[in-house]
Amino acid sequence: MEVHAGPVSEIIARHAGHPEMALVALQEIQAQSGYIAVEAVNALTKALGVPEGELQSIITFYTELRTTPPAQHRICVCHGDSCAATGADRISETVEAHLGIAPNQTTPDCKYSYEHVYCLGNCALSPSMAIDEQVVGRCRPDTVVQQLERASESPAWHSRQDGSVYPPGDGSHA
């Protein structure tokens, strides 16, 4: 399959002939589409002159890069040192009970994905979690569910159907 003319093909064309831009190109494609489709990898291989195996090895190395469409909302519970010291376990237990999924899983309706992360840099206000790009400090088990429900009312972090509406984070709402 080909990559259709559009933002992703523009990204690929912009980096053509520059193998050193492989990671940047993959990040830009994901920011554009929400994930890195196999067609994009094929096109990037040709444009950059980087073997497909090497691109795949880059994608699998970096935990932020993904090859499947993400859920509407991404829930990250921090288990960094400070959060672990201040009750991160109780936060994840509450999230898991509410969503009915384990870490690195997505709810069947694709509304939420859930993972553990190791430090959001919010250590003076532990424990922390991130709902999409919004970091929430001083989480408490009794307020976490409310936070999750508030997120479900907000617009999807990016659309699964139409990758083009994914808003690359300007961090302004973080």
Added chain:
Amino acid sequence: MIDVYISADMSSRSIGARDVENTLRSEQERRGDFRVVTTGSRGAFFLEPLIEVATAHGRVGYANVNASDVAALLEQGLLEGAAIAPFSIGVVTEHPFFKGQQRITFQRCGVIETGSIEAYENASGYAGLRRALSELGPAAIIDQVKRSGLRGRGGAAFPTGIKWQTVADIVSLKKYVVANGDEGDPGTYADRMLMEGDPFALLEGMTICARAVGAQQGYIYIRAEYPRAQAVMKQAVQSARDAGYLGASILDSGFAFDVDVRSGAGAYVCGEETALLESLEGKRGMVRPKPPYPAISGLFGQPTVINNVTTLATIPSIIVDGGDQYGSIGAGRSRGTIPLQLAGSLRTPGLVEVPFGVTLREVINTYGGGVPEGHQLLAVQVGGPLGDLMPDSGLDLPIDFDAFSAAGSMLGHGGVVVYDERTNPLQLAHRLMAYVAHESCGKCAPCRLGSQRAAEILDAMRRGETQPDDVQLIDDIAFAMRGSSLCALGMMAPTPVLSAIQRFPMWFSEVNDAK
């Protein structure tokens, strides 16, 4: 027009500063008698959301404000700096949290409008670069940095001036300056605060460095978990270009230097300098064997200065006030000040910039407020997840790179995490090792396999399924990892568990009983 300050720092916003800011802005539109200025945070996060007002006596603060409090505060005389209970904390810099601190690197963070080049210039910003371009040549800049005694704040504590000298001495058509903003150590946030709160200090430091070593291109590598820091830095780069502080002829001096902001993609090991360089080259973040050091053969094989964000952001002050001035502060071979990031089970955690030489206990108790009432200190970990675990009796160590390493500890990037009795010790030991197993880049076997195996053993231990000789086995694995791993991640990974076995034998006593 009265200036009202509110932090736009990610942390401040994680507990409602954005709502407070929005309410302030709608009140401003309605009343029109003040101006809302967004800053970084000063680091006293237990006071956030914190509103400050410029008065004749200085900046007066109102702490722990909710958006719903804003209108009433304005009614009750916030703009005049009136004392309003329970929010008033008086003049902010007189607050006990700030009074004993000595702010050099963080002098502007949380104080000036973030992202405003004019506010930066008014706070002595770019005075260092002007001096570096007009008065000092490359050799004199490096001399000032050497005199300051500045050592890398990323963790390795290598003398910055010597690193710069190495790169300056090499003849090469291409050289690079790389700022390491991949602040991955859980429990640390100094670099993030600087990039969000005082981005031009980092750019100025990088530009002075480039001038000193003869580099033309700089990169700032920021971890993916810091989207706001990335956004602020990107905007600051554009503003600096527009104002002539970056580009083909900086301040019409003929000196050319430009900076690109790059994002990490979720790999702790990319905080290791050679892995970071691989990542900047578009590859997997795999560690390179050293030597050659990046100063000789760094980015794209060219001589490269790679410094931590905090290190580079300290450079402008050193050039403005002189290396001797900075070097007159501190203890032993640790000169100047260090931003310590307090976290974990403390009453008032936050960022504290103190001169080297104060004790860890002083920092934890005076600034961190000690562990919350009703709880007891279990252990303190300094220097990130690879740092050793210290008991209460070990806290009288002075904050000093060499005193720490003599005691088998490390200051690292200055993260201080306090654990209380609610933490299960064996679970802690397991979590720290499992972290390394997860983050190991996999290039060398001792780290890749050793961390995995040690984590499995500790996992069994914490579930009470201990086998005889498990402690001995961990010791053997640790020996192999320490001696033969390729980088600091693998070499230092066993430190927490080994220090625990040594200093907290009671944690493992049940384990021993099981034998």
